[in-house]
Amino acid sequence: MSLRWQPALLDPTEGGGWAVVHCQQGFLCDANGVLFPREWLKRLELPLLSEQGLGYFDGDQVFLMELAHPVEVLGAGWQGLRQFMMQDDDTDRFRMLGFAAQIGTWANHHRFCGSCGNPMRQHATERAMQCESCGIHHYPRISPSMIVLVTRGDELLLARSPRFAPGVYSTLAGFVEPGESVEQCVRREVHEEVGVSIAEPKYICSQGWPFPHSLMLGFHAEYAAGEIVMQPEEIEDAGWFSIHDLPVLPAPKSIARYLIDLYLARRLGRPEPVLPS
Numbered sequence: 001m002s003l004r005w006q007p008a009l010l011d012p013t014e015g016g017g018w019a020v021v022h023c024q025q026g027f028l029c030d031a032n033g034v035l036f037p038r039e040w041l042k043r044l045e046l047p048l049l050s051e052q053g054l055g056y057f058d059g060d061q062v063f064l065m066e067l068a069h070p071v072e073v074l075g076a077g078w079q080g081l082r083q084f085m086m087q088d089d090d091t092d093r094f095r096m097l098g099f100a101a102q103i104g105t106w107a108n109h110h111r112f113c114g115s116c117g118n119p120m121r122q123h124a125t126e127r128a129m130q131c132e133s134c135g136i137h138h139y140p141r142i143s144p145s146m147i148v149l150v151t152r153g154d155e156l157l158l159a160r161s162p163r164f165a166p167g168v169y170s171t172l173a174g175f176v177e178p179g180e181s182v183e184q185c186v187r188r189e190v191h192e193e194v195g196v197s198i199a200e201p202k203y204i205c206s207q208g209w210p211f212p213h214s215l216m217l218g219f220h221a222e223y224a225a226g227e228i229v230m231q232p233e234e235i236e237d238a239g240w241f242s243i244h245d246l247p248v249l250p251a252p253k254s255i256a257r258y259l260i261d262l263y264l265a266r267r268l269g270r271p272e273p274v275l276p277s
């Protein structure tokens with residue numbers, strides 16, 4: 001595994017280094033990319049909400065400037081995280097930006113204590129926000145989510161959410177609820193979204209997914225019983241697709257696509273794909 005990007009806790013009160021600039025709309029970028037000299041950025045008087053030390057890219061210190069709203073910077077523009085994922089062959093840069101987006105959103109959402117309402121500040125030795133008054137800690141939010149490919153021999157159960165790009169069908173996904181195991185979540189979500197029951201789900205692998213803060217836990221599961229009944233709102237269309245006649249599939253770097261490609265490879269005796277890390 002490449003080590004170009006290494007997360008680390010850096011002290012944002014120290015000067016120097018590079019910075020990425022993030023707000024809800026994405027990252028600031030120009031012809032040189034997303035890393036800007038930090039001291040130069042400081043002279044722009046940006047609407048700063050939070051400054052965080054992120055880690056090292058190619059051995060250089062990288063900080064994050066989280067802004068309240070996008071601003072115009074001469075020669076630069078704003079680009080969303082998904083676009084970086086689509087266009088980046090540089091997976092290290094995408095990993096850095098995914099991390100930065102999650103830290104920036106978390107820092108933005110934890111400026112004040114949810115318990116007593118007083119300001120929060122960065123903890124000196126941990127990646128945490130701490131309340132100045134009651135001392136409560138908040139760590140970056142990660143939401144465990146399951147994703148599962150349900151199969152029946154040469155058929156795949158794929159579905160469309162109204163949020164998907166036109167024509168795309170994918171595996172089923174959903175957030176783990178408090179108190180349930182991931183396996184229970186797989187059974188519950190499959191039943192809620194398409195109404196079928198499955199045999200014991202088999203864990204395959206995981207993927208950090210910064211849209212907005214999911215940890216995807218990927219499974220394969222064989223169909224057991226039931227007819228497809230779609231969940232209104234969540235599922236726009238669902239069906240069984242032959243492995244020889246598939247619809248438009250999700251983006252190649254997603255675990256959804258990996259779970260499909262892996263099943264096809266095993267079924268058709270082809271070399272197994274590799275999930276980008």
Ligand SMILES: NC(=O)C1=CN([C@@H]2O[C@H](COP(=O)(O)OP(=O)(O)OC[C@H]3O[C@@H](n4cnc5c(N)ncnc54)[C@H](O)[C@@H]3O)[C@@H](O)[C@H]2O)C=CC1
Nearest residue numbers: 143145147173174175207209211212214216254255256257
């Ligand atoms: N990497 C990949 O290949 C894929 C990743 N995903 C991700 O999986 C996650 C879950 O998939 P969905 O089908 O959207 O989830 P879902 O089936 O649980 O339903 C989404 C709904 O859950 C609610 N929700 C939002 N955030 C939540 C949270 N943190 N905890 C509990 N409920 C929440 C909202 O009402 C939202 O509309 C999403 O983050 C999505 O981006 C989904 C498909 C492919």
Ligand SMILES: [Mg+2]
Nearest residue numbers: 172173174234
């Ligand atoms: Mg879902």
Ligand SMILES: [Zn+2]
Nearest residue numbers: 113116131134
């Ligand atoms: Zn407090």
